[in-house]
Amino acid sequence: MDLAVRVGLRVRELREAQGMSLSELARRSGIGKGTLSELESGRRNPTLETLYALTTALKVPLSTALLDLTSPATISGHAVDAVLVERFEAEADDSVAETYRIRIRAGTRQESAAHAIGTVEHLVVFAGTARVGTLSAPALIGPGMHGSWPADVPHLYEAPAGDVEALLIVHHPQ
Structure with missing residues (x-):
């Protein structure tokens, strides 16, 4: 099963476990209902930005959508892998x-929406210079x-x- 299908199924499981409709998750995350439907069915590859929007709306850490993947998966966004x-x-x-x-790609910039209250990020840079x-x-x-x-x-x-190239640690208080 490829990454899109596995992550899509996981997002659907998380949404259903909270008793949330597809329309409600789309509204809360700012992701179009059609896009969300395609993601959940595995017909669309998730981007880092989209997964962050969905997991923030579901009030769970991003890693919750990536758990139980058989091998480490790279999730990419506009600027960050x-x-x-x-x-x-x-x-x-x-x-x-x-x-x-x-990895933050050269010459790119990603603006991330706010995560849950109290979330703190830490970055250790191995190579290159980051503005964060x-x-x-x-x-x-x-x-x-x-x-x-x-x-x-x-x-x-x-x-x-x-x-x-860097290591990012995201701490989510509960």
């Missing part, structure tokens, strides 16, 4: 930490450097020069 490396669930406070290996953080106060982060920012507000990822 991401591979889920690990997901940690803390029993003490029900928080979730996701670890992604990401909140839209109002992005920071330049080069090789061997790290940064963090609140992800419960709109934020960005940008590679002003060459490709950026």
